[in-house]
Amino acid sequence: MNQELPDINIDSSSLVREEVYTDQKVGSVRVLTPVTTDGDIDASREVSYFGQTQVMTAAGPLPLNFELKADSLASAFTMFGEAAKESMEQTMKEIQEYQREQASKIVVPGQSPSSKIQMP
Numbered sequence: 001m002n003q004e005l006p007d008i009n010i011d012s013s014s015l016v017r018e019e020v021y022t023d024q025k026v027g028s029v030r031v032l033t034p035v036t037t038d039g040d041i042d043a044s045r046e047v048s049y050f051g052q053t054q055v056m057t058a059a060g061p062l063p064l065n066f067e068l069k070a071d072s073l074a075s076a077f078t079m080f081g082e083a084a085k086e087s088m089e090q091t092m093k094e095i096q097e098y099q100r101e102q103a104s105k106i107v108v109p110g111q112s113p114s115s116k117i118q119m120p
Contacts (some may be wrong), residue, residue, distance in 0.1 A: 055088055
């Protein structure tokens with residue numbers, strides 16, 4: 001068993017410090033602050049904000065993760081609700097599209113030219 005393993009290295013030019021703020025009810029906001037290898041803030045890169053929540057569906061809880069185009073923590077909180085709604089709408093469209101694709105893949109006997117089953 002002489003398989004060559006891939007190199008696993010951290011990209012030190014893309015380091016971020018992650019902080020999570022939550023109300024422990026609706027969701028949380030993740031703040032990714034760019035840092036240098038010394039842990040100092042890297043002002044040459046933008047801070048990123050991401051929202052996380054979940055909604056209950058008939059199939060159970062559906063996790064939502066979405067980017068918040070914010071320039072501060074306060075503005076990330078302000079836009080959280082609308083961004084969550086947009087994320088949910090987009091996710092539901094993707095689920096419906098996936099269901100349509102799966103439904104179209106259902107094979108009915110005699111429908112496929114490569115089918116060995118012959119219908120009378």
